[in-house]
Amino acid sequence: MSKIHVTTKVNGDAVEFLADPRETLLDCLRDHVGLTGSKEGCGTGDCGACSVTLDGTLVCSCLVLGVEAEGRDIATIEGMSDGHDLHPLQRKFIEHAALQCGFCTPGILVAAKALLEENPDPTEEEVRYWLAGNLCRCTGYDKIVRAVLDAAAEMRKEAA
Amino acid sequence: MAKDEFNEFKLVGTRPDRPDGLDKVTGRARYGADISAPGMLWGAVVRSPHAHARIVRIDTSRAEALDGVKAVVTRADFPEGLTGEDWNLQENTMAGERALYDGHAVAAVAATSKLIAEDAARLVEVEYEILPHVTDVDDAIRPDAPVIREGAADATVPEGSPPNVARYMEFGFGDVDAGFAEADLVMEKTYKTEATHQGYIEPHACLGQLGEDGKGDMWVCTQGQWFIRKMCTAVLGLETAQLRVTPSEIGGGFGGKTTIFMEPLSLALSRKAGGRPVKIVMSRSEVLRATGPTASASMDVKIGMKKDGAITAARAEFRMQGGAFPGAPVDMALYCAFAGYKLSAVQHIGYDVLANRPKCAAYRAPGSPMGAFAVESLVDEMCRELALDPIEVRQKNAVKTGDKASYGPKFGSIGLVEVLDAVKDHPNLAAPLGPNQGRGVAAGYWFNHNGETSVSMAISEDGTAQVSVGTPDIGGSRASIALMVAETLGISYDDVRVNVVETGALGVNEPTHGSRATFATGKAAVEATGHAIREMCRRAAREWGIDEEAVEWADGAAQPAGPNAGKFPPMTIKEIAGKMGGTGGPISGHHESVPDGVGASFGAHVVDIEVDPETGRVTILRYLVVQDAGRAIHPSYVEGQYQGGAAQGIGWALNEEYIYDDMGRLQNPIFLDYRVPVASDLPMIDTVIVEVPNPGHPYGVRGVGETGITPPLPAIANAIEAATGARLRDLPMNPPKVLAAIKAVKA
Numbered sequence: 069m070s071k072i073h074v075t076t077k078v079n080g081d082a083v084e085f086l087a088d089p090r091e092t093l094l095d096c097l098r099d100h101v102g103l104t105g106s107k108e109g110c111g112t113g114d115c116g117a118c119s120v121t122l123d124g125t126l127v128c129s130c131l132v133l134g135v136e137a138e139g140r141d142i143a144t145i146e147g148m149s150d151g152h153d154l155h156p157l158q159r160k161f162i163e164h165a166a167l168q169c170g171f172c173t174p175g176i177l178v179a180a181k182a183l184l185e186e187n188p189d190p191t192e193e194e195v196r197y198w199l200a201g202n203l204c205r206c207t208g209y210d211k212i213v214r215a216v217l218d219a220a221a222e223m224r225k226e227a228a
Numbered sequence: 229m230a231k232d233e234f235n236e237f238k239l240v241g242t243r244p245d246r247p248d249g250l251d252k253v254t255g256r257a258r259y260g261a262d263i264s265a266p267g268m269l270w271g272a273v274v275r276s277p278h279a280h281a282r283i284v285r286i287d288t289s290r291a292e293a294l295d296g297v298k299a300v301v302t303r304a305d306f307p308e309g310l311t312g313e314d315w316n317l318q319e320n321t322m323a324g325e326r327a328l329y330d331g332h333a334v335a336a337v338a339a340t341s342k343l344i345a346e347d348a349a350r351l352v353e354v355e356y357e358i359l360p361h362v363t364d365v366d367d368a369i370r371p372d373a374p375v376i377r378e379g380a381a382d383a384t385v386p387e388g389s390p391p392n393v394a395r396y397m398e399f400g401f402g403d404v405d406a407g408f409a410e411a412d413l414v415m416e417k418t419y420k421t422e423a424t425h426q427g428y429i430e431p432h433a434c435l436g437q438l439g440e441d442g443k444g445d446m447w448v449c450t451q452g453q454w455f456i457r458k459m460c461t462a463v464l465g466l467e468t469a470q471l472r473v474t475p476s477e478i479g480g481g482f483g484g485k486t487t488i489f490m491e492p493l494s495l496a497l498s499r500k501a502g503g504r505p506v507k508i509v510m511s512r513s514e515v516l517r518a519t520g521p522t523a524s525a526s527m528d529v530k531i532g533m534k535k536d537g538a539i540t541a542a543r544a545e546f547r548m549q550g551g552a553f554p555g556a557p558v559d560m561a562l563y564c565a566f567a568g569y570k571l572s573a574v575q576h577i578g579y580d581v582l583a584n585r586p587k588c589a590a591y592r593a594p595g596s597p598m599g600a601f602a603v604e605s606l607v608d609e610m611c612r613e614l615a616l617d618p619i620e621v622r623q624k625n626a627v628k629t630g631d632k633a634s635y636g637p638k639f640g641s642i643g644l645v646e647v648l649d650a651v652k653d654h655p656n657l658a659a660p661l662g663p664n665q666g667r668g669v670a671a672g673y674w675f676n677h678n679g680e681t682s683v684s685m686a687i688s689e690d691g692t693a694q695v696s697v698g699t700p701d702i703g704g705s706r707a708s709i710a711l712m713v714a715e716t717l718g719i720s721y722d723d724v725r726v727n728v729v730e731t732g733a734l735g736v737n738e739p740t741h742g743s744r745a746t747f748a749t750g751k752a753a754v755e756a757t758g759h760a761i762r763e764m765c766r767r768a769a770r771e772w773g774i775d776e777e778a779v780e781w782a783d784g785a786a787q788p789a790g791p792n793a794g795k796f797p798p799m800t801i802k803e804i805a806g807k808m809g810g811t812g813g814p815i816s817g818h819h820e821s822v823p824d825g826v827g828a829s830f831g832a833h834v835v836d837i838e839v840d841p842e843t844g845r846v847t848i849l850r851y852l853v854v855q856d857a858g859r860a861i862h863p864s865y866v867e868g869q870y871q872g873g874a875a876q877g878i879g880w881a882l883n884e885e886y887i888y889d890d891m892g893r894l895q896n897p898i899f900l901d902y903r904v905p906v907a908s909d910l911p912m913i914d915t916v917i918v919e920v921p922n923p924g925h926p927y928g929v930r931g932v933g934e935t936g937i938t939p940p941l942p943a944i945a946n947a948i949e950a951a952t953g954a955r956l957r958d959l960p961m962n963p964p965k966v967l968a969a970i971k972a973v974k975a
Contacts, residue, residue, distance in 0.1 A: 088343055090814025095342075103257020104262040107479070109429040110512040116901035117429055143651065145255035154253065162249035165864035168703035168872065170252030171259060171430040196907040205427045205480050206703060207868055208875030209907040 074129045078103065079147025085215065087134035093127075094118045096134030097144060102108075105145040105174045118201030119175035119182075120144045123136040126182040128201075145174035148181065153227035156180055156219040166215035180216045188224055192217065239715040240927050243864045246707040247726060248477070257477045260433030260449030261509045268435070269298055271497050271508035272345035273490055274335040274352045275518060276327030279584040279892025280361035280374065283334060283354060284325060291337055291351040296344040298501035300352065301493065306467035314462040316553045320587045321463055321492050327356065328376065328552035329515025329584050330893045333490070338497035338506045361584040361892040366420075366526050366548040368392045368583040376552050376582035377563075392562075394554035395503035395580035397562070399636070400543075402573025407541020411532025415610050416543075419602040421941065421959045422885035423524040426591050427876070427904045430479020431515045436494030437505040438464075444471040444495055445505075451481040451700055452739020460487040464495055471491045471495075474730035475700045477898035482876070483590030484520045486739045497677045513897035520589020521886060523548040523556035527602040533610050537621035541573040542566050542634070546599065549581045550588030556580045557588075561595030564938070565603045566634035567673040568644055568830060569625045574634050584892050591740060593674045597877060597941050601959065604942030609955060618946070622832070623648045643856035643920030644671070650916050651832045653668050656852045664839050665849065666951025671832040672938025676931035677742025678823045682735035683752035686816035687760055689809075691802035692723040694758070697749050698737025700728050703872075703933070704865035707747040711861050712927055714749050716757045718784030719801060733818050741929030746861055747826065748920075752819040754926045759817030767811045768799045778854040821933060825924015829932060831855030833874065833939035837947040844967030846882055852914045854970065858922035858930030866932050871913040873936020879905045880937070881944040885960050 071086040078101060092111075097103045097120070106129055109115035113128040120129045121143040122136075148155045157180050160166070167173045176199060183190060183198045190198065194210035195216050196209070204212060251257040264695045288300040303322045311317050335352045339345040360374035367373060375391045385396045430449055438444035444466070450456050453473040461468045478485060489620050494506040510519070525548045532540040544565050550556030558578035566574055611618040626644045635638050651657070651669070661667060685695040695713055699705060706726040714721045738744065761781045768786035769776040778793035779786050784799035808815050836850035853870040860866040883903045888893040896902045921928025941959065949955045954969035 085537075088341075089954070090343060097321070098261075099264075099342075103255070104258070107259065107430065108509075109431070109479075110899045112512065112898050112900060115429055115512075115933040149254060154250075161253050162245045165246070165862075165868055167249070167252055168865070168868050169430070169478060170248070170257055171428075171477075173252050174255045177253060186439055193908075196910075197898040200906040200908040202748065203481070203903060203904060203906060205429055205876070206872045208871035208873075208905075208913050209910055210871045210913045211864070211868060213907065213912070221917070 071134050074135055074138050076140055076142060078142045079144060089133065089135055090145040091134045092130050093132040093134050093137055096137065097129060103144055107171055107174060113211050115178060117175040119178040119202065121178065121182060126179055142148050145178055148177060155181065156222050157216065160215040160219040164211045164215035164218065166207065172202060172204045176204065176212060184220050184223060188220060190220060203206040237715060239711045239721055240859065240861050241863065243523055243862060244721050246704050246705065246764045247710060248706055250703060254936040259430055259479050260476045263435055263447050263476065264507065265358050265435060265505040266502045269338040269340060269501055269504050269506045270342040270345045271336055271338045271494055271506045272334050273347040273493060274349045274354065274515065276323065276330065276332040276334055278327055278356055278358055279330050279363065280359040281356035282359060283323060283325060284357050285355040286335055287353040288335065290353065291348040291512065294344065294351060296340040297337055298504065299338040299346045299497045300335060301496045301500055305496050305500065306463065313519045317459050318463040319487060320553060321488060329586050331514065331586060335517065336493040336497055337726065338501050344359065353818060357579055362636065363583050363585055363888045363892050365524050365547050365581055365583060368549050369547055369579060370579045376584065380554065380582055383666045392582040393579050397578040398557055398576065399576035403577045404541045404543055404573045404769045407573035408532040412535045413610055413614055414532045415606060416528065416530035417606055417609065417957060419527045419529065419605060419957045421525045421598045421601055423521040423585065424880045424884040425516055425521045425902065426482035426484035428480025428482060428484060431512060432489055432511040432519060433509040434491045434494050435505055435507045436491065436498055437496040437503065438499040439503040440499065442466050442470050446473045446491065447476055448491055449478045449485060450475045451485040451702065451741055453477065454581040454698065454736045454740050455486055455739050456488060456491055457731050460492045460495060463488065463492045468914060472730055472732045475728060478700045478702055481702055483594060483741060486741050487520065487589050489519050490851035512899060516895050516897040516902055518586050519812055521586060522577045522591035522594065523550040523643045525598040527598065529602045529606045531606055531610060533614065535614060537616045537624045539569055539571060539625050542571055543575045547579045547581055549583035549585065551585040552582055553587045554580055555588060557595030563600040563635035564596035564673045565599030568622065568627060568671045569634060569636050570627045570631050592873060592876060594935040596672060596674055596938045597880060600670060600672050600938045601941040604939065605957065608942065608946040619648060619652055622671055627696060640827065641920060641923055642828055642830060643918055646918050646920050647830050647832050647854050647856050650854045651834060654852055654916065656834055656850055658916060659836065659850060661836060664841055664951055665836060666947040667834065667836050668943040668945065668947030668950060669832065669834050670939040670943035671830060672935050673828065673830055674743060674934040675828050676747060676826050677744045678748050678826050679734050679738030679742060679744050681748045681752045682737050682820040683749060683756045684818040685736055685753060685760060686755045686807045686814060687801065689805055691805040693717060693719065695724060695726045695727060695753050696729045696733055697738040697753065698729065698734050699745040699749045702740055703868060704862060705740065705749065707865065708746045708861040709753050713753050713757050714752050717761065717801065718782065737751045743933035746927055747931045748823045748927045750929055751925050752821065755819035756817035760815050763815050764801065767804050771798045800919050825922065827858050827922025827924055827930035829856050829930045829935045831935040831939060833943045835940065835943045835947050837944060837951060839948060839951045839966060841970060844970060846879060846944065846966060848911055851911060853936055854918060855932060855935055856914040856918045856920050856930060858925065859928030860917045861927060861929060863917060866917055867915045870915045870936045871931045874913050874940055875905050875910060877908065877940025878938045878944065880939045881959060881961055883960055883962055
């Protein structure tokens with residue numbers, strides 16, 4: 069199958085790659101663009117480890133074809149911190165020990181960031197339902213939920 | 229002796245940021261699938277769609293003819309003549325004469341891209357002759373069951389046993405019959421647990437390279453790089469030291485990454501492809517179909533109890549299947565089953581049974597959750613019958629330090645009584661319960677483990693320290709080891725770097741398993757640090773011109789030991805390190821041993837649930853984990869182990885199971901259908917860290933990883949009965965089963 073030339077933007081940078089039409093956006097990010105922060109845990113959109121945003125919308129990049137990235141704007145975990153300045157979610161995840169193995173962490177951070185952009189003051193229940201598509205097998209979610217709530221509180225304080 | 233008896237800690241017990249935190253929140257951390265190599269090929273595995281089938285013929289010619297395919301391997305590419313567990317591992321890596329379960333590997337290909345490899349795998353033609361199969365443990369132990377493997381029984385199996393019994397065990401002490409006769413109430417029930425998967429989010433992945441000269445390299449996500457090395461080389465007939473294995477960051481393991489699956493295939497493919505490196509990354513369905521689930525169990529338990537709750541005798545007969553190979557953790561299940569109870573008469577019988585399922589691997593406290601489900605459920609049923617408080621009954625029968633354990637040995641220092649006292653005092657027990665709500669209590673046990681351990685540490689020129697360890701960091705062990713080394717040296721936490729190293733850098737290490745990393749690697753790291761400290765004291769003594777015995781180490785510096793040693797200002801680690809090149813060269817320390825002094829860990833959980841009477845769905849309202857850590861080096865990661873173990877146990881209790889159709893094919897090999905708990909399924913999980921220091925560890929560590937998965941299974945069953953009056957003795961307690969049980973009670 070001949071490959072298709074894709075021009076897209078990843079974390080603000082112009083990116084080009086050749087995609088087999090069967091390859092997912094996740095495959096393309098990992099194997100062609102060299103950004104391995106997004107993970108494949110299931111390949112069926114059930115675990116959320118591959119979460120990225122596509123034109124600002126939270127998606128499982130394993131359910132998007134690489135060729136669909138043409139002309140779009142993609143944000144991944146690698147673009148979450150501003151240079152040396154971690155996003156408050158990233159800081160709070162470390163501070164609250166909200167990761168153990170860390171494999172689900174990139175996807176959860178991307179998903180949580182999308183939550184806080186939509187809802188800066190979520191309840192515990194809202195955090196739990198928003199993150200229900202991101203599996204974590206290590207933590208039991210307790211410290212993850214606390215870290216998200218704490219980051220949200222800090223971001224609201226900064227915004228005020 | 230534990231240092232806490234005479235020392236205040238500066239660092240142990242604090243909660244600094246983990247050293248690998250930044251890499252793991254930025255996507256920089258490199259896991260199994262995150263590495264590529266020049267000239268790399270991709271591998272794909274051909275798997276049996278049948279539960280049990282003779283492999284009549286494999287035709288690889290069409291796959292080999294596909295453009296981009298560089299190698300195809302079958303069992304014919306592996307050496308013959310292996311025996312015992314080596315043969316089991318080889319047979320599981322690649323089927324020989326028969327495919328033994330749905331998902332069993334039968335061939336593998338390597339090609340220039342992942343898609344070509346997958347296409348080529350589909351072009352491998354395998355002709356099967358389907359054989360009768362069996363997947364349920366009670367069916368597999370029948371005398372007329374399909375035979376998984378002739379001659380699989382070892383010497384322990386009595387003559388005339390059913391053909392799939394591979395191991396048999398019987399042990400105990402005391403007069404069980406007299407004990408039952410003495411009881412006011414004797415109950416005997418049968419309980420079943422279904423197999424579950426460890427469910428780590430990172431699928432198995434490796435990048436292997438092997439030349440014709442027998443020298444190889446591997447990058448792999450694993451709990452234990454030396455186990456990978458030993459098993460891969462055994463299966464392929466290579467010299468162990470010629471394979472160098474580097475562990476990636478690991479995306480969860482829970483026991484399932486302590487063995488090999490497709491790793492030898494990458495090496496076999498690489499050798500056949502002229503030594504080009506081969507990367508294999510499993511899909512989720514491959515993980516569920518073909519990697520280590522835990523065993524399923526069918527268990528009879530009988531207990532005798534006096535009216536006051538005193539247990540007079542106990543008996544357990546457990547039947548467990550661990551797939552098509554021996555190794556179901558029936559022994560451990562039996563050892564743990566009654567471990568919390570001081571008994572004068574107990575009998576255990578166990579059967580390890582073969583079935584057409586994937587070869588089981590360790591899963592967090594292997595065996596213990598099953599045994600606890602049976603025993604802790606029955607104890608609760610008896611408390612209910614006798615109108616006794618389930619916590620008080622456990623307190624009354626609780627084992628204490630020095631007691632003879634139900635499985636034979638004498639307990640060293642243990643903290644079950646302290647755990648139960650802390651449960652009793654917890655405010656969750658006073659929370660009011662509404663209609664359809666119930667509370668359940670259960671205890672759990674894990675031995676903890678030491679294992680072969682080799683650690684090396686060195687002082688750097690600026691007085692900072694590096695520690696090389698062989699146990700991959702799954703849940704914060706770099707942090708705990710850095711805390712202990714920094715505490716011992718008297719330097720800051722940030723001045724210690726802990727590196728998880730490859731097999732070429734240290735002697736043999738067992739994996740991060742058995743809750744051993746913080747105990748065994750930690751103890752070895754403290755010992756190794758002690759060597760370096762003694763050397764630094766020697767260097768100071770030489771410079772001061774006094775006996776080295778007259779120098780002691782305190783607050784990060786060599787100091788004269790007492791007024792008779794002479795008057796010298798402390799010589800700091802920075803001073804000593806800065807001139808070590810001129811005072812005798814590098815300063816380092818190492819330690820190799822199987823560290824003694826393992827401390828067992830007891831825990832107890834309390835769960836409040838609500839049952840929807842219309843659907844049978846169980847909602848967890850409140851959850852409490854109380855467990856003895858010995859000493860929490862980094863309390864956040866101890867809590868994390870408690871919470872994570874509880875969540876896995878909750879999944880096992882309520883949702884997770886291996887579902888086979890009547891052809892023996894796994895029906896739920898994706899996360900949509902193999903449903904692990906998600907964030908909205910759980911409440912916050914409350915924890916209490918009980919600290920009864922382990923005298924066998926310099927900082928009192930016991931190991932905390934495993935006990936926590938054990939109590940949820942029975943605790944939730946106990947809570948469901950409290951809420952509904954219905955007793956469920958068959959996992960998982962999913963909505964249809966709970967609903968049926970409620971209806972049966974009402975009928």
